[in-house]
Amino acid sequence: MNPSGAAVEFSKDKNGIDQVHLHNPRGASVRVSLHGGQVLSWKTERGEELLFTSSKAIFKPPKAVRGGIPICFPQVGTGSLDQNGFARNRIWAIDNDPPPLHPNDSNGKAYIDLLLKPSDDDLKIWPHSFEFRLRVSLAAEGHLTLISRIRNINSKPFSFSFAFHTYFSISDISEVRVEGLETLDYLDNLCQKERFTEQGDALTFESEVDRAYLKSSDVIAVFDHEKKRTFTVRKEGLPDVGKNHVLLRLVTKQT
Ligand SMILES: O=P(O)(O)OC[C@H]1O[C@H](O)[C@H](O)[C@@H](O)[C@@H]1O
Structure with a gap:
């Protein structure tokens, strides 16, 4: 727990995949799976879930989880790759040394930085060396923020499309x-x-x-x-x- 009362905890889901729990001092929470770097739960301080997850969701790669906030990258929708790209099907890493962000993106927040780099197999289907950094943060007021930073790590230009495919929980x-x-x-x-x-x-x-x-x-x-x-x-x-x-x-x- 940091001085503001925000806390970050780590656990594994039932398939052994790492997940990160963010808590703010008022009791709101966020759960992020390293499968897809996907936010799977966002709860208010009263414990109400704000994101939808399908009862038929499969929580094991290479399937994408139908619910929460899937990250579509490097393609949104249809194209040369599988629908909505491969980032949501991969296991992301925790980024312990991310390039700095503005202090407002950290101060008083519970947050985690994640990183996706292409595997050799990914480079065969999409031959571009990238680093995709994701900051997920929960503010004291309960706001959820996702910040994406995509870096080309060699000199060959590439284009991509990208989306947070949010499933809101509605009545x-x-x-x-x-x-x-x-x-x-x-x-x-x-x-x-x-x-x-x-x-x-x-x-x-x-x-x-x-x-x-x-x-x-x-x-x-x-x-x-x-x-x-x-x-x-x-x-x-x-x-x-x-x-x-x-x-x-x-x-x-x-x-
Ligand atoms: O079923 P998925 O691959 O998760 O795609 C979910 C949705 O992605 C995009 O929004 C497409 O425009 C939709 O047609 C599709 O239903």
């Missing part, structure tokens, strides 16, 4: 409204990525939705009327937002 999809996407263009994955413009005041869900919104603002709100809960999602650094994934950096607040 019922018919009770949910999303604000902050109005008037934006989006690519509709249910229509071969055709481009459309959002017309409505706020997004509600009457049937399946699978979209990537382009050039979004940095704040989006997800209202759950039945649970009387609002998730505020903030991002910095990359332009686009998926129906439920946010790129590069995510700060989510439960109010």
Whole structure:
């Protein structure tokens, strides 16, 4: 426990995979698995779970865990690699000596730094030497922040796409409204990525939705009327937002 009362603990899941528990002084908590560097639980100080995990989730590589906050990298959606890339299927390492971040990203927070480097097999399917660093932190107020840093460790340029594919826990999809996407263009994955413009005041869900919104603002709100809960999602650094994934950096607040 550090002087602010934030604590970091380590354990193994039932398959022997390391996981990290972050606790803040008020009793909120976060659990991160080294399988995928994936946040699997985020609880309020009252013990309410804010992230969804499927009852059918498989918690063993090479399967990706369906729930929490999967990290899609180096590809989001379909492409030359398996859907949503391989980072979510790999075992990450704890990064004991990460390059420094701004003091605001550490002070008063419980946090852990993780690192993914490509294996020889990864380099065969995606021949680019990278280091992917992830900082997961839980603030005193219960906010969850994920910061990603992707470094090219040789001189050959590469491009990639990346997303936090967050599964929020909600009551019922018919009770949910999303604000902050109005008037934006989006690519509709249910229509071969055709481009459309959002017309409505706020997004509600009457049937399946699978979209990537382009050039979004940095704040989006997800209202759950039945649970009387609002998730505020903030991002910095990359332009686009998926129906439920946010790129590069995510700060989510439960109010
Ligand atoms: O089933 P997964 O590989 O975890 O993918 C989960 C989702 O990823 C992206 O959001 C795709 O646009 C969706 O079509 C897909 O359902």
